[in-house]
Amino acid sequence: MSRTKQPEIIHQPAARHRPPLLHSWLIGRPLPTADAAHQAIGRAVGLAVFASDALSSTAYATQEILVILAVAGSIAFGYAFPIAVVIVGLLIIVTSSYEQTIHAYPGGGGAYIVSRDNLGSLAAQVAGAALLTDYILTVSVSVSAGVAQVVSAFPFLFNYRVLLAVGMVLVIMLINLRGVKESGIIFAIPTYFFLLMVFGMVVTGLVRVVSGSLGTLNSPPPLEIEATGTITLFLLLHAFSSGTTALTGVEAISNGITAFKEPRSRNAGQTLLWMTGILGVLFLGITFLAGKIGAVPSEIETVISQLARTIYSTRGFLYLGVIASTALILVMAANTAFADFPRLSALQASDGYLPRQLAYRGSRLVYSRGIITLAAIAALIIILFDANVSSLIPLYAIGVFLSFTLSQAGMARRWFKIGRLAAGEEVQERGSILRYDPGWRWKMVVNGFGAVCTAVVMMIFLVTKFFDGAWLVGLLIPLLVYFLFTIHQHYLDLADALTLSDYKAQPSLKKHRIIMPVSTVHKGTLKALRFARSLSGKNTISGVFVSFDDPQTELLQERWKKWASDVPLVVIDSPYRELIHPLVMYIEEQVKNSKPDEIVTVIVPEFIPRRWWNNFLHVQTAIMLRWALRHVPGVVVIDVPYHVD
């Protein structure tokens, strides 16, 4: 007693596909969808994957502060530690905000989702654009920085630096295509090596401070800047904003929650706390010790190198370990971007703001297309900027702080919504559940304060670094957002056009007007003719030949009489030796003369050569005709292939 007839539905498994050997060797064997849970990572690997970007900033954040203070002379270096303390305070606010976010959005939080669900799609796409830019630049900048270190050790590689950098991007890409778990394990080694070396150095340094045995820096590199001697507010703000580079990467975990093992939020949250703890301690420790030994910002020797040789009193194995691990962690920062970019772009793609293909998982269950896209754009930037990308650094710090601001503003708004619920009430809202929380006021204030702080830092950044390139951000992000909304509009229009909600059933097609363009009569032509005849019914068939008024016209008519005498042949004279245009005009005329229940079906014999290069030896009429007819409605083109073996 069913209302409609039930169609027969047959389920069957797919034939097993063995991918090419090279594919398996590079990427690994394909993983079934059911394996997804086994690909999740724990906290130790998660820290390596998602923290390396943030932790790498300890390698240069202190130096960034000192470089700015140097303008006022070494007298100003005393402000470095207080500034670092303020930055760590900001770090704690941002972290607590993200910690809340991670628990509120276990399905993958981050600035994008928080903005989307609480501030609307414009804010969400702004956050998305800022973060995508951030990830792309992180890869370009960190890989170039790593290559710069290698090149300064081996100067004969200088001419190959672009090649080296692009090669490194490709290697990181390949390893990431193997899946997040495998890449995480591979890249955990350099990250933990860095932590070991730098923690060791900081602890040794502090012990020597306490024991009073830590001296000052021997033969410091020369201060390259002519000091003004005056400390201005602008200078301190500038130094502060430069130092906030230490915060970049803090958002990484919030975008990567779905990579973690269950319980996801708990694992991701704890990893975040660990990361912030380590980052804060290292940053404060390094800045403190740099002040103690009288480190000097220099292009010749990094502050880390000055610290290491002073703390270890010599350039021995431990010194070399610190230097090598620092170079490594800079490159590892790129890996964090490779973990986050594909996840974020998949989210935006499934919301219809980026090409949908980015939301499909590849053979190793990662978003392969996102990984490849990231590698391609980052490599392009490296090539365009000749692997000399330090000028891009101000650009992406702004993007990061923009996403911090939006994320925290979104959370503040969320607490506000929660505050308006009755006690004990729960509301499902897209990806998360709003549940009444008596502490909502306090939490709203924390997030709101955080949003204001990061917004202020962003403004400071924009003003102080405006002429260093920050102005570009003002162009780039709006452009990218426009681009995202253009894509979205396309998907909306398409859905509108294809919806069946207003569908009126069309009368069934009664007749095909079959047109068969021919250039000669051979086995392929007869094969196509046989196909045309099989459509039969009330259909009409006619051959069409475009004549250039040469011996071929005569020959064709002879052959047509012999082999296709039952099919009428239209000969179009083409005095200007044009082939495609007269055919298209003829076909369009046939379409015009068709009734609504008729369709014009063009059948083209298409030669498929055995070897690809043989295609160059043939006029690709079939392909050109298909291309020319693709915008003519009411025509269906059928290529009947013939193979030569």
Add this chain to the structure above:
Amino acid sequence: MSRTKQPEIIHQPAARHRPPLLHSWLIGRPLPTADAAHQAIGRAVGLAVFASDALSSTAYATQEILVILAVAGSIAFGYAFPIAVVIVGLLIIVTSSYEQTIHAYPGGGGAYIVSRDNLGSLAAQVAGAALLTDYILTVSVSVSAGVAQVVSAFPFLFNYRVLLAVGMVLVIMLINLRGVKESGIIFAIPTYFFLLMVFGMVVTGLVRVVSGSLGTLNSPPPLEIEATGTITLFLLLHAFSSGTTALTGVEAISNGITAFKEPRSRNAGQTLLWMTGILGVLFLGITFLAGKIGAVPSEIETVISQLARTIYSTRGFLYLGVIASTALILVMAANTAFADFPRLSALQASDGYLPRQLAYRGSRLVYSRGIITLAAIAALIIILFDANVSSLIPLYAIGVFLSFTLSQAGMARRWFKIGRLAAGEEVQERGSILRYDPGWRWKMVVNGFGAVCTAVVMMIFLVTKFFDGAWLVGLLIPLLVYFLFTIHQHYLDLADALTLSDYKAQPSLKKHRIIMPVSTVHKGTLKALRFARSLSGKNTISGVFVSFDDPQTELLQERWKKWASDVPLVVIDSPYRELIHPLVMYIEEQVKNSKPDEIVTVIVPEFIPRRWWNNFLHVQTAIMLRWALRHVPGVVVIDVPYHVD
């Protein structure tokens, strides 16, 4: 009472096509095939088009001889004129051979056709390969030489020389695409300007010699080579072979006969004689005068410049005219190659040794594809060699002499065949008529002697310039010949495979197994389904959906029940998230299960977006599936397009 039924044959004119405005503006309005006769050129324009390559060699041939003789010291310069006389003797032999060829092969002679009809296809393709190489290198070398002159006058252009050279190639290409007549008229101006200036100089010089008023060169440029003082046979041969560069371009007219007005052979033959006369007089005159004034080969100042300033006693307008017209004629040499390359490649293409497309005439009745191919390859060589191509000169002189040798050997063989005819007998042989000629013995001896001479020169060239790059020719020409024969084999195989001589009529197709891959159900899907149903008859239709085990599977089945309840649906589970492979496997299975009178017809709904970039926002399943199925015999893929407006 006809043997077979006569098909209806309808003739109709093509709809007039208005080409895009840019096309008309660049190339000119299309010309109908019937206009071909009006595009033929007379002797004056023919001389400009086909002689500029040969005449341009007077600008450097004398200098080439002196450079080699300089090795023995200025004492050896006295040998230059005798060597020039021998070269002019060779020129006369070669010319008389080509003059005969032109009359024997009025349908477009040249080394290629003469070799093909008298020496077989291997010799013909060797001649073709040598000439094609020659033309390509002529363009690269002459344009680069012209740019080098411009750059030495305006040194700030040095960094743009590759751009300038490529731009010049494109301009010459565009002008040639306008048709041989129009380009001939445009390029006649610089050619006749050159003749005027250089003839004026030579005549003035000779008058001053006779009147005894011609002094010797003032402040000659320094001789850069340390002289050995000994004159060896090798040295003289080397100088002779370098001087034979004066002969390059003599073959041009024989390859371009079809460009001339009727009577073609007469017009082409007279143009050839004029060209040789001018070339011989100028070459002897310049070499003679160079000896009189004591000109010195130099990289700093050309012999022509030395001559002009000595003859005119000052660097005035006449001097500048000579210099400017010499620079111009060097570039014009490229135009000769643009006239010949497309004709030769069209001949080879219609014989099936090059892609057939090269034999089709473009909208202006020239072989546009040949012109564009020549420009592209020449530009590529300019880019690869950084517009510094003088090292390629030895390469193409060898090719020229190879074609001389083959052409004359072919003519000698032709006279031998004629000698075996009875008096008054005529035999048609491919493109020409063999007619008994009582003087055949003498003519055979002349051509045979010419062949031996040019073969000897080629050997001298090969030996003396072996390490300068001539060895490359030994690799390049055989490789190109192999390539030509590979193409030919492809066309032979294809003709074999498609011939209807052994054709057995196939049983007509009784049934289509229609398979319709779907990813969702929308208006496009229903349109494709409507098309599928219209094929009907005994056909079966089934939908195929590849399931990734996600919510979409459920949704699709729901919709299928609602909209296509009469069509069975096959759901293929794809645990590895592969789309194309399971479909192809399923379709191949259906092919395997088909009877001989059944065909598997795959109908794919294909979305055609309005804007091209929208294609990137869609998985191009239709295209990928078509590509994957193109080598599966027994399958026809039908894309049913749906447009969104």
